[in-house]
Amino acid sequence: MTAFAVPAGSTGSRIVGLGSYQPDTVVSNHDLALRMETSDEWIRDRVGIANRRVAKPDELLVDMAVEAGAKALADAGLAPSDIGAVLVATCTMPSQIPNAAAQVAHRIGIRAGAAFDVNAACAGFCYALATASDMVRAGTTEHVLVIGAEKLTDWVDPLDRSTAIIFADGAGAAVVGRSDEPGIGPVAWGSAGDLADMISIQDRDSFIVQEGQSVFRWATTQIAPVALRAVELAGLDAADVDVFVPHQANLRIIEAIAKRLRAKGAREDLVVARDIVDSGNTSSASIPLALDHLRAAGEARSGDVALLVGFGAGLSYAGQVVRLP
16 A cells, blocks of 8 residues: 655544535526526536535534534544544634634534634635644644535625526535544645735625636636646655545636646546536535535545646635545
8 A cells, every 4th residue: 555655743634434415405507697698508517517506595604514523523434532632624613713623623512622713715625624634743742623615605696697596505524533544645735915916805795706717717727737746746656646635616717727737747647526517616615525426426435536626806815635534
């Protein structure tokens, strides 16, 4: 089994459980065409989405995070008392205080655990996973619950064709624990604050706006090198990667990055997550959602090497290689 590189003298960390949650309501492209000037063909051609999940008005972001987190905990075979910290990656809480993590920890039954939110938008889960990995490797705690959760529909103009066709709701989670063999590689991350205006919410009374074409050009040219750097930091080659799970921003972006990875040595049979087709863009929730769905479908198996890469508002980006539980 290929071993990951870690700093000398460090202990290892790995993902020991996964979980996810999506609202029951499915909104198809045909449903959207009833309220705005669009069509199934137009949406599929531009972003690759067929359906997306939307939370009900009384279904809160914290509710979804609790569901996903509890499933990840059960999948790991751990009790709430085993968790020393809860990290919630999100950019769509309805208010800044209180944070989501403390509420989630309380409702799951995690007593006195550290709890904080991470806002790196669509890169948030990768940022939180890297932070959790470092906490475990440093001996700060034995286990960390990491959740990506978003209720983007709270911040989307339902009649804006540039955003309403893309964004959706959901949550995904992972439990990170200590390991004799490293299962989470070093993170390759960074930011481009000079491009912050590309994706923004101006204030609490505003909707999310983005410069779609500019974001597309940035993602298709700048993110593949980040992904390859994450592979390099893990001490692996592109050919060692079994599963590629990028942020589910746009199917055209996903395919473009995967093509560049294959040009750099990734296998032709590389499994590429395309969860966006039926889940939409769920920002920080998209990577753990896609991971859990790939595993449930049998497309990703225990022990597989997965390359994760998140990118989005900030602009922020991050990638790491992980071994699947």
